Amino acid sequence: MKNKLFAFIVGRPIWTTLMALLLVLSAAMGAQHLGFNDDYKIFFSEDNPNLVAYETVQAVFNKSDNVAFIVAPKSGDVFNEKHLSSIRSLTEDAWQLPYSSRVDSLTNYQHSWSEEDDLTVEDLVPDYAEFTPEMLARVKSIATNEPLIVNKLISPSGHVTVVNVTVQMKSGQGLEVEVVEKARELRDKYVKENPELNIMLTGMVMQNASFGEAAIHDNSVLVPLMFLVVLVLMLFLLKSITGTLSTIIIVVTSIVAAMGITGWIGIDLSGPSASAPIIILTLAVADCIHVLSSMIFEMRNGADKRTAIKESLKINLNPVILTSVTTAIGFLSMNFSDSPPFRDLGNIVAIGVMMACLLSLTLFPALLSILPVRVKQRAKTSNSAMLSLAEFVIRNKSKLLPAVSVLALVLVALLPSNKLNDNFIEYFDESMTIRQSTDFLQNNLSGIIQMEVAIDSNEKGNVSNPDFLQKVESFSEWLKQQKEVDHVSSISDTFKRLNKNMHADDETYYKLPENQELAAQYLLLYEMSLPYGLDLNNQINISKSSTRVIGTLKNLSSVELLDIEQRVSNWFENNAPEYKVMITGPDLMFAHIGQNNIKSMLTGTSIALVLISILIGIALRSKRYAAISLIPNMAPAAMGFGVWFLIDGQVGIGLSVVAGMTLGIVVDYTVHFLSKYLYAKRDKSLNTENAVRYAFENVGKALWVTTVVLVFGFIVMAQSTFKMNADLGFLTAVTISIALFIDFFLLPPLLLLFDKKRAKSTVSQHSNQIA
Known part of the structure; x- marks a missing residue:
């Protein structure tokens, strides 16, 4: 069955390409239904107790979502005729902002006093006021001594004041954009008319808008940059124009298909989930590199292109499917997150991973069959970099095993020292x-x-x-x-x-x-x-x-x-x-969800790890190798958080999903190495040391090329001005680097140790039977 499939893909590449592109086009049509939600409440489930409490209070009293105009004279205080007139005018104009329900400022503060038995309540700076020195002194004295407004609307010295606009609008309808645009227009107008004033904007509505703007910036700047990084690195490392071009096509079609399916499903994008294309980009590259590397390996050893493609598909079919499924499970474990945007991120990337798997095993080899591929044949030698690395590991296995184990234990021991902490405003650069x-x-x-x-x-x-x-x-x-x-x-x-x-x-x-x-x-x-x-x-x-x-x-x-x-x-x-x-309060809600998210993600990651281990055991037909795989599968994320303690030590809501997100990527490395190792032992009848050499030579380059591409890709993501995405990108890059280190310097010594013991045990049993 497999051979027929491979023969069809290689023998009818144009038909394969057309069918794959038709599938992608059908999926892509759902992109028209994509929406973007920048409301901070989307970070919480509808039944989240903190959100329920907040909504209850907001329903009883006025809402507290706001736009705050910060007004600061470049010199002196606000208590002169020009400044107070500008503030009063700004206050009046601020009522015209969309969905405004209340405007509080220094000038319209409702000051009260009595005249005999009459209570008078009016604006602190009414329209009819004459700006005499006595009046200005009176206003300053009242404002800077009134507990209701000092340190809220006016600084004690009077050098900064705030015009606060409360807005009431329905959540999740993109209405913030309308408010923000008008607020910025109003600010720009007053800055132009009052060059002696600094006027700035903040408040919950402005922060909401900044979430969306950060996501748009990432997708408009970082995604193209990542494409460039992937293009350059693949050209440099694989030296194949056709392979690089075909990989880019797979990346683009995987992203387009995933985002289209997201639209069909009805998932709205948000700040975190909008980074899905960046992650899919890096993951789609991994599948292609494995198929391409094996093909180039076969062609350099004398096979023609079509034979090399078939052999590459034969070798990589099971590992690519297995690693894609396990990667998808890793991302699907993010559904245990308390925060819906991170669940959406996991689901979108899982869709993208499976699309990348399908396209890398169909469209990718079809493109390689159609396009010209030139590979110089060369005699197999023992001087290749991967064989040299294999010899080093085999020769130093007794030293590497304890040394790497101690390093891993030290870093894992640092993991609990991280503090679960967040700062809402520090999400922004x-x-x-x-x-x-x-x-x-x-x-x-x-x-x-x-x-x-x-x-x-x-x-x-x-x-x-x-x-x-x-x-x-x-x-x-x-x-x-x-x-x-x-x-x-x-x-x-x-x-x-x-x-x-x-x-x-x-x-x-x-x-x-x-x-x-x-x-x-x-x-x-x-x-x-x-x-x-x-x-x-x-x-x-x-x-x-x-x-x-x-x-x-x-x-x-x-x-x-x-x-x-x-x-x-x-x-x-x-x-x-x-x-x-x-x-x-909104920030209090985020404080709680950041703490709860770690606990829920630990549960999700544990369940995902169990499922992945079962799948590996079934795929490799060995409980023993499935058990061995737990070490390189679990260690990288734990070690990564140990490294993070040395770098930062603060784990927020964004980093709480790293373990689940990287689990599938880490498993990819382990599965590919073990599958090649077992293929050598079972199909080629090689002994343990030669099987390790074969694994290094056959998959080693693919792993480190993939690592370089993934790490640089996530390092690009780490340049985001949105701290959640930046920290997520950086720690993911660290974890992937550690995964390669573990699979090169800990997994092979473990295999050599356990298979050596097993071989001795088998020989001993055989000797006893003879005796």
């Missing part, structure tokens, strides 16, 4: 505008991380209850004292200010009202005075039974964020256990 803006805000005003604490009193109207307010006040004051906190927004501060206002602005009354009815009246009077869009729905719910305290934190790592969350939870357990409390 310092060269990116969003990172620069956010860092500037952190250094001059506040961080952008918001921890939302929803406190439910369990009783309608209870937000005016003095006991409840006192607990909210106590918590807010405690939270303000935490070193990680830049600002706290609390309804208790509003009540204190209103109590002072209603007592003729007497500072001694800047405290919580002691009577619930009086507090409720203050609140009602204040709410009736607020303009549309600046109500208190962002702090209290409609039934007045619960309130939301928002802590603006420094740009913390996930470990630090989880630590303060635990402290907040402990505070309520110890001081207000009677209230229902929900602690949430």
Whole structure:
């Protein structure tokens, strides 16, 4: 059956090519259904408890997704007529951003004061204001001393302020792009009109957009660069123009087919999953190199092209299928990830791997049959680089086995020293505008991380209850004292200010009202005075039974964020256990998923490893060799994380999938080496040492050429401005390099050791039988 298939592919290459291209075209038509989702919520499953908590709080209070305009005079502070006029104008124009539901700024801050028994509430810088020195001094004094806005909308020195736009839009519909475009147009307009001001953009909506922009940048810059790297390396290492051209065709068709099938399935691309073409590119090369290397090997030893192609297919059919299946299983294990984009990445790459397998065994040999291939024949000598390496390993097996084993154990021992940590804003490279803006805000005003604490009193109207307010006040004051906190927004501060206002602005009354009815009246009077869009729905719910305290934190790592969350939870357990409390926020959600993802991926990788080991045992028809293969299959990823500890030591959500992602690639090396080794022993009746020599000579070059191409390919991916992709690319390159090292310097000594013991055992048993 195999021989007939090979004969058809080589004998009818044009028909084979046409059928393969028709298949690719049918798959590619699904690309029209591809979409891109840059909403950060896609990183969480619909039933993720952290997302459920966040959505619950967002449904009760106003949403907190925002665009923040950072306004910083190039000299001095904002408290002069020109700057305040520009900020007031920007505030008014910001209401016109798509889906805006609220705009908070220094100029429209609702300042309240009393005149006898009347409460007055109006913009801090109203339209009718005359910018006299007295007025400017008054505005500065109020702004830089008001707890509700200092370190939130204005820096204590007044040199930086923020115009914050809250937007409400449906998730996953690409609406962020519309908001971002208008926000940038508005920023550019005011930068042009006010050259004395620095105006920058940050906020959750801008960060969402940056995810998509990073993915687009990677695919528009890095993919072409990777194609160039693959092209140059293959030409240099294999010295075959036809082979290189055919490989590029297989890579392109594999990517096109995989992305088309993704469209048919209905998977939306995201920041992580958009890197699938880069990974498929590198993996598709591996299959082609094995087929091409074996063909060139046969032709150099006297075979004609068609015979060489058939022999290459015969030798590589089972290993390529097996390694493709195991690689696909490795990527499919990413479905154990807690984060859907990484599941999508695994599924898309698994599809691409299997398409590459099919095309490399059909379209690739057909192209090699059609196109001219020139290979110089040469006599087989014992001086080739791979034979020299084989001799070195055989000669030094007793030294290599303990030395490499110790090195592996040392690196594996470093693995637990890595910290599970992430920093949301550090996903973006310092060269990116969003990172620069956010860092500037952190250094001059506040961080952008918001921890939302929803406190439910369990009783309608209870937000005016003095006991409840006192607990909210106590918590807010405690939270303000935490070193990680830049600002706290609390309804208790509003009540204190209103109590002072209603007592003729007497500072001694800047405290919580002691009577619930009086507090409720203050609140009602204040709410009736607020303009549309600046109500208190962002702090209290409609039934007045619960309130939301928002802590603006420094740009913390996930470990630090989880630590303060635990402290907040402990505070309520110890001081207000009677209230229902929900602690949430986008960055807190990412902190949790980063921690959970490692645990879920360990489960997925373990299951994948078991399945792969069973497949290897069946394919190689040997439980013993399947057991031996566990060492070179497990060691590279573990050693890679040991190396990562020496380089960085921080493992985030992106790196949590590396073990599962690289498992299939690592198995590829082991399977190809073992299959050639066993082919030599079983089909060619070679002894153990000669079988090792045969494996090195027949597959050694293919492995190191593949490694060079893959490593350089993933190193290109490591140049991404998106940290998830960059770290993923770098650690994958490290793991693949270690895999080649293990398969060259640990696997052969293991085979020599175990087969030698087996041979001695067989001889001993035979001698006993004779005796």
